[in-house]
Amino acid sequence: MERHFDEELRELKEKLLQMASLAEESIAKAVKALVERDKKLAQNVIDSDEEINMLEIEIDEICLKLLALRQPIAKDLRLIASALKINSDLERIGDLSVNIAERTLPLLEEPLLKPLIDIPRMAELAQKMVKDSLDAFVNQDAELARSVCRRDDEVDQLNHQIFRELLTYMFQDPKNINRAVGLILIGRHLERIADHATNIGEDVFYMVQGRTIKHHIEEKNAKEKK
Amino acid sequence: MERHFDEELRELKEKLLQMASLAEESIAKAVKALVERDKKLAQNVIDSDEEINMLEIEIDEICLKLLALRQPIAKDLRLIASALKINSDLERIGDLSVNIAERTLPLLEEPLLKPLIDIPRMAELAQKMVKDSLDAFVNQDAELARSVCRRDDEVDQLNHQIFRELLTYMFQDPKNINRAVGLILIGRHLERIADHATNIGEDVFYMVQGRTIKHHIEEKNAKEKK
Numbered sequence: 001m002e003r004h005f006d007e008e009l010r011e012l013k014e015k016l017l018q019m020a021s022l023a024e025e026s027i028a029k030a031v032k033a034l035v036e037r038d039k040k041l042a043q044n045v046i047d048s049d050e051e052i053n054m055l056e057i058e059i060d061e062i063c064l065k066l067l068a069l070r071q072p073i074a075k076d077l078r079l080i081a082s083a084l085k086i087n088s089d090l091e092r093i094g095d096l097s098v099n100i101a102e103r104t105l106p107l108l109e110e111p112l113l114k115p116l117i118d119i120p121r122m123a124e125l126a127q128k129m130v131k132d133s134l135d136a137f138v139n140q141d142a143e144l145a146r147s148v149c150r151r152d153d154e155v156d157q158l159n160h161q162i163f164r165e166l167l168t169y170m171f172q173d174p175k176n177i178n179r180a181v182g183l184i185l186i187g188r189h190l191e192r193i194a195d196h197a198t199n200i201g202e203d204v205f206y207m208v209q210g211r212t213i214k215h216h217i218e219e220k221n222a223k224e225k226k
Numbered sequence: 227m228e229r230h231f232d233e234e235l236r237e238l239k240e241k242l243l244q245m246a247s248l249a250e251e252s253i254a255k256a257v258k259a260l261v262e263r264d265k266k267l268a269q270n271v272i273d274s275d276e277e278i279n280m281l282e283i284e285i286d287e288i289c290l291k292l293l294a295l296r297q298p299i300a301k302d303l304r305l306i307a308s309a310l311k312i313n314s315d316l317e318r319i320g321d322l323s324v325n326i327a328e329r330t331l332p333l334l335e336e337p338l339l340k341p342l343i344d345i346p347r348m349a350e351l352a353q354k355m356v357k358d359s360l361d362a363f364v365n366q367d368a369e370l371a372r373s374v375c376r377r378d379d380e381v382d383q384l385n386h387q388i389f390r391e392l393l394t395y396m397f398q399d400p401k402n403i404n405r406a407v408g409l410i411l412i413g414r415h416l417e418r419i420a421d422h423a424t425n426i427g428e429d430v431f432y433m434v435q436g437r438t439i440k441h442h443i444e445e446k447n448a449k450e451k452k
Contacts, residue, residue: 057438064307071297081290084307085314088425170396170403177396177403184407188414199314212283 005070012062012083013138019055019090020134024127026052026097027193031123034104034186035116042108045101052094059087075207082207086137089196093130096189096196103186106178113169113179122158122190125151129197133204142208148201149213155194162187231296238288238309239364245281245316246360250353252278252323253419257349260330260412261342268334271327278320285313301433308433312363315422319356322415322422329412332404339395339405348384348416351377355423359430368434374427375439381420388413 026045033042063084066072072080129148136145166180166187202214252271259268289310292298298306355374362371392406392413428440 053440057440064303067293067307068299068303073294077290077294081293081310084310088311088314167403167407170407171400174397174400177393181393181396181407181410185414188411192418214279214283 005066005072005076008062008066008070009076009079012059012066012080015055015059015062016083016086016090017134017138019052019059019087020130022048022052022055023090023093023097024130026094027100027123027127027130027190030097030100030104031120031190033101034107035120037108037112039105039108042101042104046098049094049098052091056087056091060084063087078207078210082137082203085203086134086200089200090130093193093196096193100186100189103182103189107182110179113176113183116183118158118162118165119183119186119190122155122162122187122194125155125158126190126193126197129155129194129201133197133200136201136204137207140204140208142205145201145204145208146213149198149205152194152198155191159187159191231292231298231302234288234292234296235302235305238285238292238306241281241285241288242309242312242316243360243364245278245285245313246356248274248278248281249316249319249323250356252320253326253349253353253356253416256323256326256330257346257416259327260333261346263334263338265331265334268327268330272324275320275324278317282313282317286310289313304433304436308363308429311429312360312426315426316356319419319422322419326412326415329408329415333408336405339402339409342409344384344388344391345409345412345416348381348388348413348420351381351384352416352419352423355381355420355427359423359426362427362430363433366430366434368431371427371430371434372439375424375431378420378424381417385413385417 026048029041029048030045032038033045063080066080067077070076129151132144133148135141136148163184166184169176170180202212205213252274255267255274256271258264259271289306292306293303296302355377358370359374361367362374389410392410395402396406428438431439
């Protein structure tokens with residue numbers, strides 16, 4: 001009757017990958033709705049969040065069950081504890097995509113403020129970070145996890161650039177303010193999605209290596225050694 | 227040599243309370259720096275984040291150690307799994323306070339845009355939500371946890387109100403735009419702090435009751451029954 005523990009861990013990983021691909025999809029769809037001015041697609045992002053929410057509950061329950069019944073230690077324990085955290089991050093990435101879609105709907109009532117180039121670029125980067133952080137988790141790849149964390153700066157810079165540019169639109173004409181603020185907030189949501197991917201990367205690094213790269217401790221130690 | 231499990235759990239709770247009070251303090255200080263135009267205090271919030279970061283790592287390690295060595299089941303297992311999640315939420319609340327302080331510094335280079343009333347009110351509400359969510363955790367109080375989640379709407383509404391009001395300032399005079407956008411982003415940070423407190427409330431409710439109030443499942447079920 002009883003299945004092997006390895007098989008259960010594989011199932012947990014698969015569920016998390018499924019959750020991640022739903023989260024990635026919702027980022028992509030939310031930004032596509034903005035770029036292609038597609039109201040229906042924006043609404044679809046909002047409606048599909050339910051599926052991610054249900055999966056979060058299911059994954060939490062799998063983790064608790066494994067902790068209780070299998071009483072794992074060492075590497076397996078770290079894997080399941082990481083899965084609990086990654087699960088929360090993915091659910092919030094779903095929420096942030098919903099926020100983007102909600103912000104998009106009123107923007108579609110007005111003409112396009114400017115051609116959107118940096119926002120889709122940011123979305124692509126963020127999506128890839130989510131994907132890679134989960135691949136790093138499944139394959140226990142500390143290097144890939146670390147590279148996800150490094151990419152966070154690029155997203156932050158793009159967001160800063162978007163912010164500065166949209167401010168100039170506001171200064172040019174008060175009629176631009178509403179739309180510019182909307183786009184600034186969408187930039188912020190994407191930045192936070194990248195932050196969650198970075199958190200996942202940090203958790204994976206810790207899980208694999210048993211030491212943290214959080215809070216730039218490594219760089220700090222490296223600097224102190226110099 | 228070996229201490230009692232109960233004592234270890236008490237120590238874990240105390241550490242989380244300590245982390246929460248640091249997080250509350252940093253929210254309070256960040257908004258005080260904004261209201262009282264105190265650059266030094268804003269810088270202090272940024273510098274003190276290190277302490278919260280170190281405590282996060284320490285608490286994570288305590289949780290993993292307890293899971294590995296004590297192999298807890300049922301209620302104790304749920305408590306430790308919740309502690310792992312709450313720990314992440316508190317660390318991010320610390321980060322968001324730093325974001326507020328970072329946003330405050332440039333605002334202090336310009337004259338005050340408007341008397342600040344709603345932002346300190348939002349900060350107070352958010353701070354209280356953090357405090358109560360942790361009290362609910364320590365005292366296993368599902369009702370208090372649920373009340374934290376309910377208060378999230380109030381913060382969202384305040385944030386929406388702040389947003390609308392600041393838009394009108396931008397329309398009045400382009401010279402207001404920079405400062406208004408800064409305050410809008412501070413409002414968003416406070417809203418996200420309340421979201422994290424709500425997440426903690428949901429986790430505590432689950433821990434105590436063994437069922438979820440996430441994603442408004444309860445209300446939905448109640449509606450369906452009607």
